[in-house]
Amino acid sequence: MSFERILFYLFAAILVFAALRVISSRNPVHSALFLVLAFFTSSALWILLEAEFLAITLVLVYVGAVMVLFLFVVMMLDINFAPLREGFTRYLPLGAVVALVIVAEIVLVLLRGFDTLSGGAPAPKPADYSNTRAIGEVLYTDYLLPFEIASVILLVAIIAAIALTLRKRPGTRHQDPGKQVQVRKSDRLRIVEMKAEPRAGRAES
Amino acid sequence: MIELLIILAKIILIVGPLMGAVAYFTYAERKIIGYMQVRLGPNRVGPKGWGQPIADAVKLMFKEIVVPAQSNRYLFLLAPVLSIAPSLAAWAVVPFGDGLVLADIDASLLYILALTSTGVYGIIVAGWSANSKYSFLGAMRSAAQVVAYEIAMGFALVGVLIAAGSLNLREIVLAQQGGIWHWYFLPLLPLFLVYYISGVAETNRAPFDVAEGESEIVAGFHVEYGGMAFAVFFLAEYANIILVSMLVSLLFFGGWNSPFEGIWGLETLFGWVPGLVWLLVKTSFFMFTFLWLRATFPRYRYDQIMRLGWKVFIPVTIVWLLVVGVAVVGDLPPWWG
Amino acid sequence: MLDNYLPILVFIAIGIAFGVGPIFAGFILGPHRPDAEKLSPYECGFEAFEDSRMAFDVRYYLVAILFILFDLEIAFLFPWAVVLDQLGWFGFWAMVVFLGILVIGFIYEWKKGALEWE
Numbered sequence: 001m002s003f004e005r006i007l008f009y010l011f012a013a014i015l016v017f018a019a020l021r022v023i024s025s026r027n028p029v030h031s032a033l034f035l036v037l038a039f040f041t042s043s044a045l046w047i048l049l050e051a052e053f054l055a056i057t058l059v060l061v062y063v064g065a066v067m068v069l070f071l072f073v074v075m076m077l078d079i080n081f082a083p084l085r086e087g088f089t090r091y092l093p094l095g096a097v098v099a100l101v102i103v104a105e106i107v108l109v110l111l112r113g114f115d116t117l118s119g120g121a122p123a124p125k126p127a128d129y130s131n132t133r134a135i136g137e138v139l140y141t142d143y144l145l146p147f148e149i150a151s152v153i154l155l156v157a158i159i160a161a162i163a164l165t166l167r168k169r170p171g172t173r174h175q176d177p178g179k180q181v182q183v184r185k186s187d188r189l190r191i192v193e194m195k196a197e198p199r200a201g202r203a204e205s
Numbered sequence: 206m207i208e209l210l211i212i213l214a215k216i217i218l219i220v221g222p223l224m225g226a227v228a229y230f231t232y233a234e235r236k237i238i239g240y241m242q243v244r245l246g247p248n249r250v251g252p253k254g255w256g257q258p259i260a261d262a263v264k265l266m267f268k269e270i271v272v273p274a275q276s277n278r279y280l281f282l283l284a285p286v287l288s289i290a291p292s293l294a295a296w297a298v299v300p301f302g303d304g305l306v307l308a309d310i311d312a313s314l315l316y317i318l319a320l321t322s323t324g325v326y327g328i329i330v331a332g333w334s335a336n337s338k339y340s341f342l343g344a345m346r347s348a349a350q351v352v353a354y355e356i357a358m359g360f361a362l363v364g365v366l367i368a369a370g371s372l373n374l375r376e377i378v379l380a381q382q383g384g385i386w387h388w389y390f391l392p393l394l395p396l397f398l399v400y401y402i403s404g405v406a407e408t409n410r411a412p413f414d415v416a417e418g419e420s421e422i423v424a425g426f427h428v429e430y431g432g433m434a435f436a437v438f439f440l441a442e443y444a445n446i447i448l449v450s451m452l453v454s455l456l457f458f459g460g461w462n463s464p465f466e467g468i469w470g471l472e473t474l475f476g477w478v479p480g481l482v483w484l485l486v487k488t489s490f491f492m493f494t495f496l497w498l499r500a501t502f503p504r505y506r507y508d509q510i511m512r513l514g515w516k517v518f519i520p521v522t523i524v525w526l527l528v529v530g531v532a533v534v535g536d537l538p539p540w541w542g
Numbered sequence: 543m544l545d546n547y548l549p550i551l552v553f554i555a556i557g558i559a560f561g562v563g564p565i566f567a568g569f570i571l572g573p574h575r576p577d578a579e580k581l582s583p584y585e586c587g588f589e590a591f592e593d594s595r596m597a598f599d600v601r602y603y604l605v606a607i608l609f610i611l612f613d614l615e616i617a618f619l620f621p622w623a624v625v626l627d628q629l630g631w632f633g634f635w636a637m638v639v640f641l642g643i644l645v646i647g648f649i650y651e652w653k654k655g656a657l658e659w660e
Contacts, residue, residue, distance in 0.1 A: 004544065007551075029280070029333065036326065047547055056315045057617045064322030064355075065613040068329070068348065069606035075333045076345070076602065130311045132372050136621030140633045147636065150618065151643040154611050158647035161607040162656050175508065212549045216556050269572045270565065286561030293557035297550045308549040315620060316550075349602055352609040359616035366623035433568025437561050508658075511605075515657045519612075519648070523641065526619075533627055534634045 008048055015041040028074040036067050052131040215307050219296050227443040228258035234496050241500040268432035273335055276429070280334035285430070285437035288327025291320040292441040295448055300375045302461050302480045312372045314362060317452065321407065325351045327441065328409075328426050335429035343426035346507060347409055353514030354403040360522035361400040364393050365456050367529045368540075378460035384467030390457040392532070392540045395525045397457040399518045401491070404449035406510070408442060410495055412502035413510055450491035451484070458487050604656055615644055 018038040022031045039062045046055035139147055232247065232254065239246025250256035272281055298313035300306035310316060325348055332344020366372060368389055369380040381388050390397045406413040427438045454460060461480030465471035505513070532541050622629075622637050629636075651657060 027277075029277075033280070033326075033330070044551075048544070050544070052310065052312050053315070053621065056312055056319045057620075060315070060319040060322055061610070061613055061617055064319060064325075065352075065606075065610040068325060068352065069603065069610060071326075071329055071333075072348070072602055072606050075329070130372070130624070132312055132315070132621050132624050136625035137628070139618075140622055140625070140629055140636045144636055147618070148639055148643070151615075151640040154614060155643050155647040157611055158608065158644075158651060161604060161611070162651055162654050165601075165604045165607070166654060166656050167601075177512070208548075209552070212552050213556075215549070216553055220556065220560070266564075266568060266571050267573075268568070269574060270568045271576070282565060285565060286558055289561040290554060290557035293560055294550065294554045297553040307553070308546050310546045310550070345602065349605050352605060356609065356612045356616065359613070360619075363616065363619045363623045366620065367626050370624060370627050372620065372624055432572050433564040436568075437564055440560075511657070516652070523645065527638070527641075530626060530634050530637070534631055 004048060008045065011041045011044045011048070015045065029071070032067060032070045032074050035070070036063055039063050039067065050131070053135055054131075212307070216297075219307060220293065223293075223296065223444060223447065224440070226447055227440055228262065230443055230447065230492060231261070231439075232258045233492075234499075237493070237496045238500045241497075262436070265432055265436045270432040270434050271429070273337065273429050275336045277334040277336070280330050281429075282434065284327050284331035284334060285434050285441070286327075287330055288324060289437050289441040289444070291324045291327075292444045292448065295320040296444075298374065299448070299451060300378065300455070300460070301484060303375065303379070305481070306375060309373075309375065313374045314366070314372050314377070317374075317448075318359060318362060321445070321448075322355055324441070324445065327438070331430070331438070332426040335426075337429050339428045340426045343428070347426060350409075350413065350507075350510055350514070351407055353511055354406040354518070357399050357514055357518035357522055358403040358407065360519065360526060361393075361396040361403065362456075364396040364522065364526050364529050365389060367526065367533055368393060370533075374455055374460075378455055378462065381459045382462055382466070385459070385464045387540070388457065388459040388462070393457065393525070393529065395521050396529075397453070399522055400456070401449075401453050401494075403514075403518065404453065405495065405498060406514070408445045408449060408495075410442075410446065411499035412505050414504060446495055447488065447492060450495070451488045453491050454484055454487035460484055460487075601656075608651065608656070611647075615641075 015038055018034045018041065021034040022038060025031050025034065039058060043055045043058045043063075046058060235257070236246040236254070247254035247257040250260045272278055295317050297308045298306065298310055298316050300309075300313075328347045328351075329344050332340045332342075332347075335341075365377060369377040371377060371380070427435060430438060461484045463472070463475060463478065463480070463483055465475045531537070535541075618640065619637070622633065626633055626637075
């Protein structure tokens with residue numbers, strides 16, 4: 001067995017274990033951290049497939065950004081998880097149906113696609129091969145329309161996020177640095193001219 | 206097997222000096238800030254206080270690691286590991302000279318960005334697992350801050366990529382060859398400033414140290430840590446500072462290229478200096494700047510930090526990306542003529 | 543290419559060892575004299591009167607979501623930056639459109655006050 005194959009089975013085992021712990025651990029923070037581990041090991045598997053750019057982007061986007069949001073939510077929502085667990089049996093049939101549908105879909109795809117995919121491991125690339133360059137050469141030319149649509153989807157996501165979560169709290173104070181810089185002396189200070197007054201209680205001499 | 210041993214030896218060659226640098230950087234920090242505040246700094250242990258970092262390390266080793274009763278034991282002890290592993294592993298792709306690199310991968314810059322973005326887990330997990338209000342506040346502040354500055358940092362890096370046309374750190378340095386006026390800090394000056402300031406913010410250093418804020422939340426996310434568990438956080442923070450300094454030298458200041466390249470007379474006069482020395486001199490300067498900033502500026506207020514990250518840095522970088530893009534595609538002189 | 547990633551795998555393992563090792567050493571070398579006061583969470587001299595895990599302001603989630611969106615945008619920028627010189631003006635304008643649409647979103651969140659902290 002080649003070294004790469006050993007690594008593959010090692011990472012795959014960690015990935016499956018982490019994925020199982022995501023749904024089986026009682027503490028939601030543990031679940032989220034196991035999901036981080038799962039993303040990390042899948043990234044390692046992608047590197048074994050020579051998909052360098054995608055693997056590192058997976059870490060950058062999912063581990064570095066998406067999971068931070070997940071952790072924020074499970075750490076800060078301060079939910080009591082006992083009542084949530086009570087609903088488990090009630091939702092079990094529905095969940096099982098959804099899981100079955102997903103499994104069926106995966107099986108359908110794999111059954112048809114496996115013949116073309118079973119060419120074994122991808123050909124090893126030379127050390128100076130640039131995965132990023134290869135993606136860049138097609139993404140902004142051949143796949144221009146999907147690329148621009150992606151930006152529209154991101155725009156929709158920005159607007160949706162703001163519409164859903166932005167709450168103005170009354171009574172908050174904001175600092176406007178633009179206004180602060182533009183303040184002139186005349187706005188704040190009034191110089192009054194008046195005659196000098198003789199000091200009281202002292203004889204003039 | 207032999208291959209693995211060679212890799213291990215190389216890693217020790219990187220991590221060993223790095224740990225030494227961290228130890229004496231803490232000494233330099235106390236000494237330099239001491240002098241800036243007209244104090245002497247540590248001067249008791251060994252001649253001129255040279256033994257201070259070793260004494261500190263030994264002391265920390267024999268201190269009790271207190272695990273708070275209401276904390277989440279495993280996560281509490283996992284947090285320092287989550288903090289140091291990425292800050293060390295990022296060094297795998299840092300080139301110290303032309304060809305002097307442990308792992309010469311094509312996407313090395315992307316790799317560093319990805320790894321440094323995972324460093325935030327150490328802080329969040331530490332803050333949450335300790336079950337203390339101060340550490341939780343520190344973790345939340347730090348996470349939101351790191352998140353805001355990482356975007357500015359990413360945009361600034363994209364500018365460097367456009368200029369160099371490569372993701373590989375070695376190729377980025379090679380693209381800056383040919384004299385000090387070819388170094389990217391000139392054509393990419395706004396991006397250099399954004400990157401360095403974001404680097405200071407990402408490492409939670411003064412004046413962006415609201416995550417620790419000794420006078421507000423008494424050391425923030427690692428308030429409950431003691432002994433070696435604290436020392437590991439400390440190592441990670443300082444390894445990150447040195448990493449940011451070295452990246453700034455590599456990306457914007459020509460890496461191991463001599464500053465006298467192309468200057469008649471001086472070039473031959475300093476021709477014998479190895480490239481690694483130039484790189485280390487530049488890195489030391491930026492490490493010194495970290496201390497200089499800390500001794501000079503008062504702490505930023507939290508809303509000001511968020512404003513700087515989102516409302517100043519991101520617009521500046523987007524505009525400058527387009528400027529660099531036009532210059533590169535249009536082959537505009539003086540840099541891309 | 544995979545050969546270049548082996549050192550990284552080893553380095554990550556070493557990094558983890560560098561975290562676990564000192565903590566382990568600290569547990570062996572350091573004393574263990576726990577008492578109730580020492581193990582209680584740090585407060586300003588009084589008893590901790592409530593659990594420290596409290597609900598936080600919703601704006602933290604908003605910042606995190608916006609961060610994800612901009613991080614994705616950066617992921618799209620990386621391959622573009624590398625091949626820009628080959629793509630020429632066509633590639634440049636493709637990205638101007640992409641960034642332009644996202645800048646609309648950025649201006650929207652700015653005007654809505656999503657970036658304001660008090």
